[in-house]
Amino acid sequence: MAELALAEGPILRTILNATHTIWSEGLTPAAYERYYTAQLATPWGRQGLRRFALVDGADVLSSVKLYTFDAVLDGDPIRVAGLGAVFTQPDHRGRGAAPDLIERVLEKATAGGADLALLFSEIGTDYYARLGFETIPTATHTLRVIESERHGAPATLVRSGDDRDLDHIAAMGDVRAAPFRFRIARDRAVIHYALAKKRLLAGLGPIGKREVQFFVAEEGASAVAYVVLTLKRDREATQLTLEECGDRDPSGARVGAILQTLVARDPAETRVPITAWLPHGFCPPQVAIVSSTPSADIMMARALSDRARAALPLRSEDVLFWKSDHF
Numbered sequence: 001m002a003e004l005a006l007a008e009g010p011i012l013r014t015i016l017n018a019t020h021t022i023w024s025e026g027l028t029p030a031a032y033e034r035y036y037t038a039q040l041a042t043p044w045g046r047q048g049l050r051r052f053a054l055v056d057g058a059d060v061l062s063s064v065k066l067y068t069f070d071a072v073l074d075g076d077p078i079r080v081a082g083l084g085a086v087f088t089q090p091d092h093r094g095r096g097a098a099p100d101l102i103e104r105v106l107e108k109a110t111a112g113g114a115d116l117a118l119l120f121s122e123i124g125t126d127y128y129a130r131l132g133f134e135t136i137p138t139a140t141h142t143l144r145v146i147e148s149e150r151h152g153a154p155a156t157l158v159r160s161g162d163d164r165d166l167d168h169i170a171a172m173g174d175v176r177a178a179p180f181r182f183r184i185a186r187d188r189a190v191i192h193y194a195l196a197k198k199r200l201l202a203g204l205g206p207i208g209k210r211e212v213q214f215f216v217a218e219e220g221a222s223a224v225a226y227v228v229l230t231l232k233r234d235r236e237a238t239q240l241t242l243e244e245c246g247d248r249d250p251s252g253a254r255v256g257a258i259l260q261t262l263v264a265r266d267p268a269e270t271r272v273p274i275t276a277w278l279p280h281g282f283c284p285p286q287v288a289i290v291s292s293t294p295s296a297d298i299m300m301a302r303a304l305s306d307r308a309r310a311a312l313p314l315r316s317e318d319v320l321f322w323k324s325d326h327f
Helices: 009-023 029-040 043-048 097-111 163-177 188-204 253-265 306-311
Strands: 003-006 049-056 059-073 076-088 116-121 134-136 139-145 158-160 182-184 210-219 222-233 238-247 274-276 287-294 298-303
Touching: 003 097, 009 029, 009 049, 009 059, 009 076, 029 043, 029 049, 029 188, 043 049, 043 059, 043 188, 049 097, 059 097, 059 306, 076 097, 076 306, 139 253, 158 253, 163 188, 163 222, 163 238, 188 210, 188 222, 188 238, 210 253, 222 253, 238 253, 253 287, 298 306
Parallel strands: 076 116, 238 274
Antiparallel strands: 003 049, 049 059, 059 076, 059 182, 116 298, 134 298, 139 274, 139 287, 158 210, 210 222, 222 238
């Protein structure tokens, strides 16, 4: 009879070997394993990230990551069970292993106090809708930075961000998120994990393929705005993603000024369009939205408690979720 097991040791190695070609992002098998284990070693990862498997004796049938987040829903604190990397071993597909695993993991999460399950589907909505998940529409925006009318960079002090800025970033995020019905509670540990994950991927991958850019605007030795961008280079194209940003100014004008400053630093470089998930109603005045398309990774939610059932469904304008928090 199949049992639920924590994915460690030989079980974890079996899963990583099987999923390497799908989710390795260009990492070697050894680097792919280091990438996952290093995430577990972060302050947030030690508490919030687990991987489970459905096993039958020595056979691994299916596996899933469980991310446990604190969140806010309609002003009340809740717990979220985030599901990622759902995978069934090829020899065991078509026998219900993945739905069985998902139900067992969510039963465990509910017993631990989770109110809401959240996932991002890469395979459309039908499969997870049959398991009780509802779609939360999200859009990917393509952005263009409007260059400053002045010659050179705007008069904004921009420097590289570091750990001393994380508390200020968390405070900015709390203010920005207040009007939204649903949001992840992005404290210092969550922000650190999101940054560490991207830096690990860039550092463990091929040299020059990925780059993480973390910049802040500073006033009085304190960060008052910030951006996190990832640059991905391959043979096809260069991709630039605004993973997250924040600003004490509700208009986001300092975020726009940071982006203008980064553009002005390399005036001869070919401009690469920026893609982003943006909170509803937010776009810095120095940035134009060129186009918007439904996100390829579809956000879906399932209520695990009565208060979450009363809150669903959620609309796109109800939710604040940065690309940086995608799992």
